[in-house]
Amino acid sequence: MLNTILFLIGFPFLAAILVWLAPAGKPRAVAVRVSCAVISAASVLLAAGMLHLPDQIFPFHNGLVDKMLFPAEALLTVIIIWLGIKYKKALAPALAVIQFLIMFYFEMTCGGELAPQYNLYIDQFSVIMALVIGVIGSLICLYAVSYMRDYHRHYPKLADRRGYFFFVLFLFLGAMFGLVFSNNLLYMFLFWEITTLSSFLLIGYTRTPDAIKNSFLALTMNLAGGIAFALAIVFLYKSYGIIELDKVVAAKNIALLPVALLCLAGVIKSAQMPFSSWLLGAMVAPTPTSALLHSSTMVKAGVFLLLKLAPVLKSTVVGDMLVLIGGLTFLLCSLINLSERNVKKVLAYSTVANLGLMVACAGVGSYEAVWVGIMFIVFHAVAKSLLFLVVGTTENRFYTKDMENFDNMVVKMPKLAMLYVIGIAGMFVAPFGLVISKWAAIEAFLKIDSLLSPILMLILAFGSAATMFYWTQLLGKILSVREMPQEEKQREIRVGNDEWFSEWAHAGISIAVCVLFPLISRVWVEPYIAGIYGHSFGIGEGNYAIMLIMFAMLVIIPLAILRYGKKMKYSADKTYVAGRDIDENYAFECAIDTRKEISLKNYYPSEFFSENSLLKAGNSACAVFILLMILGEFTWR
Amino acid sequence: MEIIWGIVYVILAPFAGGLLAGVDRKLTARMQRRVGPPVLQPFYDVLKLFGKENFEVNRLQFPFMLCHLVFMVYTGALFYSGSDMLLMIFALTVAATFLVLAAYSANSPYSFIGAQRELVLVLSAEPVLILVAAGVFKVTGTFRLYEAVATGNELIKFLPGLFLCLFYVFTIKLRKSPFDISYSHHAHQEIVKGISTEISGRTLALLEISHWYENIFLLGFIFMFFAFSPVLGVAVTLLAYLAEIVIDNSNARLRWQWTLVSSWLITLIFGGGNLVALYLAGR
Numbered sequence: 001m002l003n004t005i006l007f008l009i010g011f012p013f014l015a016a017i018l019v020w021l022a023p024a025g026k027p028r029a030v031a032v033r034v035s036c037a038v039i040s041a042a043s044v045l046l047a048a049g050m051l052h053l054p055d056q057i058f059p060f061h062n063g064l065v066d067k068m069l070f071p072a073e074a075l076l077t078v079i080i081i082w083l084g085i086k087y088k089k090a091l092a093p094a095l096a097v098i099q100f101l102i103m104f105y106f107e108m109t110c111g112g113e114l115a116p117q118y119n120l121y122i123d124q125f126s127v128i129m130a131l132v133i134g135v136i137g138s139l140i141c142l143y144a145v146s147y148m149r150d151y152h153r154h155y156p157k158l159a160d161r162r163g164y165f166f167f168v169l170f171l172f173l174g175a176m177f178g179l180v181f182s183n184n185l186l187y188m189f190l191f192w193e194i195t196t197l198s199s200f201l202l203i204g205y206t207r208t209p210d211a212i213k214n215s216f217l218a219l220t221m222n223l224a225g226g227i228a229f230a231l232a233i234v235f236l237y238k239s240y241g242i243i244e245l246d247k248v249v250a251a252k253n254i255a256l257l258p259v260a261l262l263c264l265a266g267v268i269k270s271a272q273m274p275f276s277s278w279l280l281g282a283m284v285a286p287t288p289t290s291a292l293l294h295s296s297t298m299v300k301a302g303v304f305l306l307l308k309l310a311p312v313l314k315s316t317v318v319g320d321m322l323v324l325i326g327g328l329t330f331l332l333c334s335l336i337n338l339s340e341r342n343v344k345k346v347l348a349y350s351t352v353a354n355l356g357l358m359v360a361c362a363g364v365g366s367y368e369a370v371w372v373g374i375m376f377i378v379f380h381a382v383a384k385s386l387l388f389l390v391v392g393t394t395e396n397r398f399y400t401k402d403m404e405n406f407d408n409m410v411v412k413m414p415k416l417a418m419l420y421v422i423g424i425a426g427m428f429v430a431p432f433g434l435v436i437s438k439w440a441a442i443e444a445f446l447k448i449d450s451l452l453s454p455i456l457m458l459i460l461a462f463g464s465a466a467t468m469f470y471w472t473q474l475l476g477k478i479l480s481v482r483e484m485p486q487e488e489k490q491r492e493i494r495v496g497n498d499e500w501f502s503e504w505a506h507a508g509i510s511i512a513v514c515v516l517f518p519l520i521s522r523v524w525v526e527p528y529i530a531g532i533y534g535h536s537f538g539i540g541e542g543n544y545a546i547m548l549i550m551f552a553m554l555v556i557i558p559l560a561i562l563r564y565g566k567k568m569k570y571s572a573d574k575t576y577v578a579g580r581d582i583d584e585n586y587a588f589e590c591a592i593d594t595r596k597e598i599s600l601k602n603y604y605p606s607e608f609f610s611e612n613s614l615l616k617a618g619n620s621a622c623a624v625f626i627l628l629m630i631l632g633e634f635t636w637r
Numbered sequence: 638m639e640i641i642w643g644i645v646y647v648i649l650a651p652f653a654g655g656l657l658a659g660v661d662r663k664l665t666a667r668m669q670r671r672v673g674p675p676v677l678q679p680f681y682d683v684l685k686l687f688g689k690e691n692f693e694v695n696r697l698q699f700p701f702m703l704c705h706l707v708f709m710v711y712t713g714a715l716f717y718s719g720s721d722m723l724l725m726i727f728a729l730t731v732a733a734t735f736l737v738l739a740a741y742s743a744n745s746p747y748s749f750i751g752a753q754r755e756l757v758l759v760l761s762a763e764p765v766l767i768l769v770a771a772g773v774f775k776v777t778g779t780f781r782l783y784e785a786v787a788t789g790n791e792l793i794k795f796l797p798g799l800f801l802c803l804f805y806v807f808t809i810k811l812r813k814s815p816f817d818i819s820y821s822h823h824a825h826q827e828i829v830k831g832i833s834t835e836i837s838g839r840t841l842a843l844l845e846i847s848h849w850y851e852n853i854f855l856l857g858f859i860f861m862f863f864a865f866s867p868v869l870g871v872a873v874t875l876l877a878y879l880a881e882i883v884i885d886n887s888n889a890r891l892r893w894q895w896t897l898v899s900s901w902l903i904t905l906i907f908g909g910g911n912l913v914a915l916y917l918a919g920r
Contacts, residue, residue, distance in 0.1 A: 338760075408744070410697070429734065430727030439723050442767070446774050454912035457771045458764075458905070465763035469756050472734050476741030476752060481695035543721055550728060553707050559700075575694065575745030576834055600749045603757070608897070 002058050004046045005122060005181050008130060012039060012174030020167035024160075029145050032166055033498070036138035039173065043134025047127050051523060055123035055531060057183060057246065069186055070107050074100065076193050080219070089216045095223035099193075102230040106237070114186075116243050121183040124528035125374060128520075129180040129304055132381045135509070136296040137173045139502045143389050144169065144288035146496025150396040151286050158206055165205055169292065172198040176297045180304060183244050185233050192229060192265070192301065196222040199298050202289040203282045214281030221278045225268035232261035249311055249532075257633040260318045262309060264626065266362075267322070269302030270355045273329045274619035274626070279352060283344050287392030290344065294351045295385035300377055303355060306362035307373045311532055314365030315450075317632035321625045322363030323452050327459045328625075330356030332618040334466040339606035341403045343391055346470060347384065350427065353463065354380050354434065357441060360456065367533040368444035372437050374525050375517065379433025382513055383426030386506035390419045393499055397491045404601055409478040413492045415500075420478050422507045428464075428471045429554070431547035432514050438464055440539065473602045480600075482586070515551065518544055639783055643718030646853070647710055654849025655679045657856075661882060668886045679845070686842035694743045694835050701739035702840045706847040708732035713854035719783030722770040729766070732847070733759050736832065743835035751831030754819035757893045761816075761900035762806040768908045769803055769858075772796045775915050786864045793862040795920070798911030800862050802904050804877060809900065810855050812848075813885035818893050 015035035022028040077100040084093030144166065152160050175198060178191035196219065204215030235258040236242045242251065248259070271279035282293055293299060306313075306322065313319030333353035340346050354376065361373035393416060394409070395401060410417040426432045438460065445456040513520065518539065526536040577588040577598065590596040659676035666673025675681075693699055709732040715725040733755070740752035770780060776795045777785040785792075793800055809816040820831040828834075833844060859877050863870035891899075 428730075430724070430731055435727055439727065442723060442771065443774075443780070446771060451913070451916060454909065454916050457768060457912055458909050461764035461767040461771070461904075461908075462901070464767065465760050468730055468734070468763065469760045472737050472756055475734070476738055479697060479738055480741050480744040481697055482744045543724060546715065546720060546724055550708075550711070550731070553704070553711070554731075575743060576747060576829065577745075598746055600744065600746065603753045603893075605757075605894075605897070607894075 001046075001049060001053070001056060001122060002060065002120070004042060004049065005058075005120060005177075008039070008042055008046065008134070008177045009174060009181065011035075011042065012170045012177065015039070016167045016170035016174065019170060020163045022163070024163065028163060028166070029498075032141060032145050035170065036142045039138045040135045043130045046122075046134075047131050047524075050122065050124065050127045055121070055528075057118040057121040059117065060119040069190060070103070070111070072190055073103055073193065076197055079197065080223070087212055087216065092216055092219045092223060095220060095227060099223060099227050099230050102227065102234060106230075106234050110237055114237075114243060116184045116186075118244060118246070119184040119187060120181050121246065122181060123531070124524040125304075125308070126180040128374060128378060128524050129300070130177060132296045132300065132378060133173060133176045133180070136381050136385050136506075137176070137292065139505055140288050140291045140296070140385060140389070141166065141169050141173070142498050143291070143392075143502035144286075146498040147288055147392055147396065148286065149496065150494075154396065154399070155206075158208075161205070165202070165286075168198050168201045168205075169288070172202070172292060172297050176301065179301055183246055185236070185243055185245060185248075188245065189226075189229055189233060192269075193226055195269075195298055195301055196226060199282070199293055202292070203285045205285055205289065208284070211284045214278075214284050217281050218278040221268055221275050225265040225275075228261040228268075229265040232258040232265070235261070245308065249308060251312070254312065255633060256316060256318050257630070259309060259312055259316075260629050260632055263306060263313070263318055263322060263629065266302040266306040266309075267325060267359065267626070270299045270306070270359060271302075271352050272325050272356060272359055273332065273352075273615075273622035276329065276333070276352045276615075280345065280348050283348055287388055287395065290348075291385050291388035291392070294348070294388060295381040299351065299355055300381065303358045303362065303373065303377060306359055307370060307377075310362045310365040310370045310373070312365075313363055318629050319363040319365050320450070320452060321629035321632065323360045323456065324363075325622045325625045325629075326356040326359030326361075326363060327456055328356070328618055328621055329353065330360065331459045331463045332614045334463040334470075335609045336611050336614050337470045338466055338609045339604040339611065340470070341602070341604055342401050343403050343406065343474065344388075344401045346403070346474065347387055347391065350467070350470075351380075351384055353467075354384075357438070357460075361441065361444065364444060364448055364452075366444060366447065367529050367535065368440065368447060368537045370532075371521070371525055371529055371537040372440045372444050374528070375440070375521065376434070376437040378513060378520065379426065379437055379510075379517075382506060382510040383423055383433055386419065386426070386503065386510060387423040389499070389503050389506060390416055390423060393495055393503070397495070403474055403477060406474065406477040407480055407600070408482045408484065411481060411484055412488055415492055416495075417478050419503050419507055421475065422510055424471050424475050425554070426510045426514070428467050431550045431554075433510065433517070436514075436517060436539070436547075440537075477602070515548070639719045641718075643714040646713050646717035650710075650713060650850050650853040651846055654846075654851075654853045655683070657852055657878070658849060661878075664879075664882050665886055668882070679849075683842045683845050686837075686845070687839050689838040691839065692837050693840060694745070697742040698739050698836065699840050701735050701742060702836070702843045702847075705732050705735035705739060706843045706850075708735060709847040709850050709854075713850050713857075716782065716854055716857055719781055719786075721780045722773060722782055722785075723767075723780055726763075726766045726770060730759070730763065736844075736847075739836065739840075740832040745835045747829045747834040748832055748836075750828045751819045751834060754828075754893050755832050757897055758809050758816065758819055761897050762809045764901070764904050765799070765802045765806045765908060768904065768912065769796070769799050772799045772908075772912060772915065773861075775912065775920050782861065786861070789865065791865045795915065796862065796911055798907035798914070802900075802908045803858065803862075805900060805903050807855060807859065807877065808881060808884060809896070811852060811881055813881050815884075815888040815891040816896050817885075818890060818896060821890075 019028055019031045022031040077096045080096040081093040148162050175191045175194035182188040200215050200219040203218055204211050242248055268275045330353045333349045337346050337349045358373045358376050361369040427434050445453055521538050526538055530536040586598045587595055658679040663673045663676055708728055712725055712728040737752045737755050740748040773785050774780050776790050777788045779785050820833055856874050860870045860874045863873050
């Protein structure tokens, strides 16, 4: 088992170097494909191997690794300082230096005496994370092969640094694996910082002014989170002699301040208000970056840490503040999406909103809530990744992100439209993933014994109504039908095979996790929760039967879409424009004999839900909650 | 045993719903000093629609409408067989989604506006439904309808605020004025027939039937609050429907902005207030 874990952490780093050095074109494509296959196979094998095994912790005392830890952190600092000088940014290097000084102080005062018992561990939660990272993450890397080819074809002026791009992608995966298997907080911190750096490099890939600005925004915020993490480590060791994650979770009567600091790091990483701007800014990067950041890596690292800490957070002021931050972020980001027409931004706000629910679950800290949080990670990763990939494919054909240009996608790209349907169904249609999580979340929230319970219920009720609104708008645009000439229907031909493979695999997985979720729950999630809380949570068999029936009924839609273009009795008639239509369709006679094209635009109720004012309100409210969370130590006792 | 009530609903609801629609039209006519159509007229209409030549605007609309009907029937069946209320609400949302998609797929101006407004209506009504389920859980400790009723708690006493919200949203769900913004039973609406403008023949018949199923399901929802005393329950339910007819005939259509803002405010104040009060009362 330990060997598989070490392989999963180490191999992506090797693969990163390999794909960087591989000659451009075919050899690199092959290298990426093989590495992806190896990583996903290894993570599936790991999961299979852990099926009937209990949680395990490993001493793993390796002198070389321990010696390399601090220099590695120093190297990260140097890289950041160098990039800061190169792009004339002061704040990020300053934060990096502060962080380094904290770690330097720690190394000097305590470095010699550190004696962690167990450096690595594996439990069912990290198995699930490994599956998400290994399978979804490598499918995204695979997708990038043909996506980046088309991307550079469309932007010939951009420097083609694809080798470097894939290098960072694999680096990211390696760091994520390290993160979910590290029990030693110092290990975890190093991997945490590597994910910060790799996301920064990926966002800034194109080196356009926008990309540079937003990449530094992400870096600055996440470095601030890193400082909180570092302070937490110092505090924990100096006061309690704790340097391992399992000891933090098991500790009784531990001070709230270090826990709050760790939570702050998690909140920043999972892009909660008031820190959501870094993830939204990350939209400037090529699509595989967004897919990776939003689904299987980065933001999930934050939620992972928070859910790990959940048992400590239950009924504390820190937990309560997390609930408020997450809940408010969910509600406001869902409402903002009502007036958002840039599809990538819709996806981004929806990510932030869903992460908000996961954060709230961690803050609640009951066993039901943790169950919801973990299932949420799985469902969200698959569906959101799929949606980003299909939006990327669309972008490479139509060069647009505006929802208003997604009309008639089902006619222009029927296969892609079906992928959209599966992805969007995963986001809000029962009985697909996110609805299952939301359903269980309602039950978990109702069982809270504080005023938070009615507040969260209101938040969920309004938030999910909004969710339904904007997803249906997008779905409706995609599924609107209009006859068009044959050449318009040829757009799909040039989509690369890597892209198709990755997207259909995603679609298959999202259907599989929806049908098989009781299995996922029973095999991985419930044992994990039972291990911590002593009892567990699951969805009853009767309800599962109801959901299977719904699922069977839903099969009608994709079949209908597949049949589109085949023989079926219907007669396309002119649409009704009060009898004033001219030339077949889609134009009508306006005043004084003028001809007007019909164009249909969605409602965007921005007078009620304007992005700016909602963001402002949410950011200031959540900033207050963060402050209370940090000061919780002094208000609670 | 419970499942039998679900089956009874599936079989009988269209007859009851059609009859209800017939009585509704008759009463409405009388309020407007007209004679009105025969009570069985809705059935004649639907039978006639099935006999019409197929004239669909595209290949997707019919499957969408079929899904809409199937999910509406399923929602009601889940309700009357006493299943999990949250699942039932999710099924209802799926049904609404399909109706909107059927309108979108036509790619026509009037049905497009109808679809947009229908979405606004769902946005207005959905929070109340979830909160009612939450309230029932808070009072009885279960989402399963029959178990909740069997606890003997008099829901109306604990959830008066939520009942008020539900009644407000009832008008939206029944597509009555002042909230019949997406689709009206009268063809002289400013957006023609709104969501059903491009729907004809058997597809329109499916829409009518699904509407019957929906109404009977909604009546059950009202009844639920008074289920502890069936006689009182039936009386209140019928009274509520009668009140809706009066409201329908005495109100002008509102703008969608008003629909959204008013229903959200009412939900927030009375629904939210009800839940907070439940918490303070230690439920």
